[in-house]
Amino acid sequence: MARVVVDVMLKPEILDPQGQAIARKLPQLGFDGVTAVRQGKRFEVELDGPADEAAVERVRQIADTLLANPVIETYEVRVLQDD
Template sequence: MPRFVVDVMPKPEILDPQGKAVLGALPRLGFEGVTEVRQGKRFELEVEGESSEALLEQVRAMAETLLSNPVIEDFEVHAQSDEAAE
């Protein structure tokens, strides 16, 4: 069964309070040198059928209509190989 990964991130011009909170906490935990943190979402979908360009387009449509808010978020869709899933 094909597996697809959808990575969703806030657009660069959108404030990211969760990323800012992580950025502020890292030095307090002893981690230095990080200059920016952006927090996003990752979805892994297993879809019935054979992996194809049509199936990839269907997952892109899912990402655009449900998994992301296109007004404030960007997304990328990738087909995940069997080796990467293990």
């Protein structure tokens, strides 16, 4: 069983109101030193086989069609563990 992680983040030029709200709130809560927060999604995809090249490519296609919106988001696929 292998686990592949897909990290989905808004493109830098896309406004992220959720992240901005968090960043604005931090000083009021006593947390200084944070200049920005961006919020994205993380998916853990469990495969029934090994995370070989074909499997990772399949996860990439899943990310592209189902997990991310390529118009406003970027994604990164990486193998987490393979045991």
